[in-house]
Amino acid sequence: ANEAKTLAQQVLEEEPSQREACEVACAVYLDRGDKATALGLVLRALLAHRAEPSQTNADLVCGVMKRCSVQDLLQVLMPDPNRVPQEQRVAIAEIVAYVGLILKDRGEVVKASQAYRAGVQMAPEHGSLCLNAMHTFSLRRDNLRALAMGCRYFEKLARAGVAAAASLHSIILGADAGGLTPVQGKEPLKLEQQHFKSKTDFLDAMAVGFTMTKLLYIIYPYTFEGQDAGTDVLPWRRGLRRALDEAESEAIGELPRTAIEEDALDLTACADHREVLLQLCAVLDRSRAGCDLHLTPIRNEHAYFASICDLVQISVPRPPLGKATKKIFVVGDSHTLSSAWQTVRVPTASS
Numbered sequence: 001a002n003e004a005k006t007l008a009q010q011v012l013e014e015e016p017s018q019r020e021a022c023e024v025a026c027a028v029y030l031d032r033g034d035k036a037t038a039l040g041l042v043l044r045a046l047l048a049h050r051a052e053p054s055q056t057n058a059d060l061v062c063g064v065m066k067r068c069s070v071q072d073l074l075q076v077l078m079p080d081p082n083r084v085p086q087e088q089r090v091a092i093a094e095i096v097a098y099v100g101l102i103l104k105d106r107g108e109v110v111k112a113s114q115a116y117r118a119g120v121q122m123a124p125e126h127g128s129l130c131l132n133a134m135h136t137f138s139l140r141r142d143n144l145r146a147l148a149m150g151c152r153y154f155e156k157l158a159r160a161g162v163a164a165a166a167s168l169h170s171i172i173l174g175a176d177a178g179g180l181t182p183v184q185g186k187e188p189l190k191l192e193q194q195h196f197k198s199k200t201d202f203l204d205a206m207a208v209g210f211t212m213t214k215l216l217y218i219i220y221p222y223t224f225e226g227q228d229a230g231t232d233v234l235p236w237r238r239g240l241r242r243a244l245d246e247a248e249s250e251a252i253g254e255l256p257r258t259a260i261e262e263d264a265l266d267l268t269a270c271a272d273h274r275e276v277l278l279q280l281c282a283v284l285d286r287s288r289a290g291c292d293l294h295l296t297p298i299r300n301e302h303a304y305f306a307s308i309c310d311l312v313q314i315s316v317p318r319p320p321l322g323k324a325t326k327k328i329f330v331v332g333d334s335h336t337l338s339s340a341w342q343t344v345r346v347p348t349a350s351s
Contacts, residue, residue, distance in 0.1 A: 019045055023060050030067050038064050039076045046098065054102050061102045070114040073099065093123035097132060109139050120149055125156045127204025131301075134211050143215045144236065147172070148243035150212040157195075157205065164189040164283055168209055171279045172216075174237060190286035206291075207298040209284045210305035216277060217308045218340060221270040234272055274316055281309045304334045311337060318343075 022041045029038040042064050046057055065073070077092045078084050084092070100115030116133035123129055130153040137146035151172060157165035167189045191209070196202040219236060284305060293302040328346075330339045 019049070019057065019060055023063060026060070026064050030064065035068050035072050036076050039068060039073055043076065043095070046095070054098070055105060058102050058106050061099060062106045062108060065099065065103060065108070065111060070096070070111065070118050073115075074118060090123045090126060093119040093126060093129060096122070097129050100136065101132065104136050104139070109136065112136050113140065113142070113145075117145075117149075120152070124152055125160075127153065127201055127208060131204055131207050131211065134208065134215075138211075138215060143219070144239045144243040145246075147212055147215055147236075147240050148246075150208050151240070151244060153205075153208055162191070162195045164191045164195075164287065165205070167283055168212075168280065171276060171283070172212065173240070174234070174276075188286055189283060190289075191283075192287070203293075203296055203298050206284070206287060206293065207301040209280070209287070210298070210301040213277065213280050213284065213308055214301075214304045216273070216280070217312070217337070219273070220341065221273040234269055234276070236273075270316065274312060277308070277312045281305075281312055285309055300334075304337065307334045307337045311340070316341065 022045045026038040026041055029035075029041070042061055045060055049057055073096060074081075074092075077095065078089075096115050097119035100112040100119065103109075103115060104112035113133075113136050116129065116136050119129045120126070120133050130149050133149050134146040137143070137149065151169060154165045154169040154172075158169050191202065191205055193199055193202040196205065216236070288302065288305075293299065294306075296302075328344060330336045
């Protein structure tokens with residue numbers, strides 16, 4: 001073992017970013033309690049091998065991050081956050097998110113969620129980071145936190161003058177939109193490429209909207225808890241508000257999964273939920289017209305949205321008459337969405 005450590009040190013002196021030597025050296029530094037030096041070696045290796053596929057660095061990154069926190073990583077990248085200019089914060093956010101991507105691909109979803117959340121906090125207007133953060137949170141079925149990411153993103157766009165973003169933000173949050181009401185012009189509101197610095201930024205915004213629509217659609221509305229009399233607050237909006245308040249915090253510790261409250265049947269809430277989806281689809285459907293999004297990098301998000309956009313136009317199926325005794329899981333891609341909100345009566349042993 002000592003010979004291996006010595007050899008690794010010799011290799012690092014000649015080639016500081018050699019991955020296998022970095023792995024051995026990082027283990028030594030971590031055993032000594034020197035997390036900062038170990039993380040510094042990881043960052044140097046990532047920079048040197050940035051043109052290679054992310055999985056080539058996975059053993060090094062995951063081995064170190066299992067023994068370090070995201071906060072440790074931020075401390076190395078930003079020893080004094082108050083003195084870091086915004087442009088540099090965006091670059092650091094992308095590095096943290098890249099670490100999150102590697103962790104996610106290796107199944108370290110909790111720590112990947114922490115990394116992505118830290119990245120989005122540093123660069124809230126970065127559509128690609130927001131989108132990947134939403135996908136990572138949804139892997140944990142932490143849909144409310146994923147929705148909160150999208151809401152914060154569209155709020156930033158709205159405050160930058162994108163009227164359609166203000167509309168989407170208002171549709172989702174309802175009375176909790178914080179005064180961000182869209183200014184309606186002569187034409188119906190829609191997201192357009194001219195509102196963004198690049199086509200990539202436009203596509204990211206569309207994908208965030210599509211993903212928010214999908215997350216809301218897969219919520220099964222017939223199990224909404226009974227609402228308080230005289231209120232128009234959908235059950236998931238209460239949870240979303242809590243997630244938004246939490247998102248304002250700088251803390252990035254353990255993230256317990258937020259659950260959708262599901263108790264008693266509430267048909268009024270179901271109708272309100274469908275209305276939210278119809279309004280979201282209307283804005284996004286106008287925005288995608290003529291863009292051939294099925295030929296772009298967001299074709300998967302678009303495929304889900306295209307299915308949902310058609311499905312919500314169909315009359316809502318009747319809710320189940322009795323309480324379900326068993327669950328049926330439907331696994332697949334966007335083609336399985338037609339089974340959502342449906343009920344199936346299956347033969348039992350006594351029938």
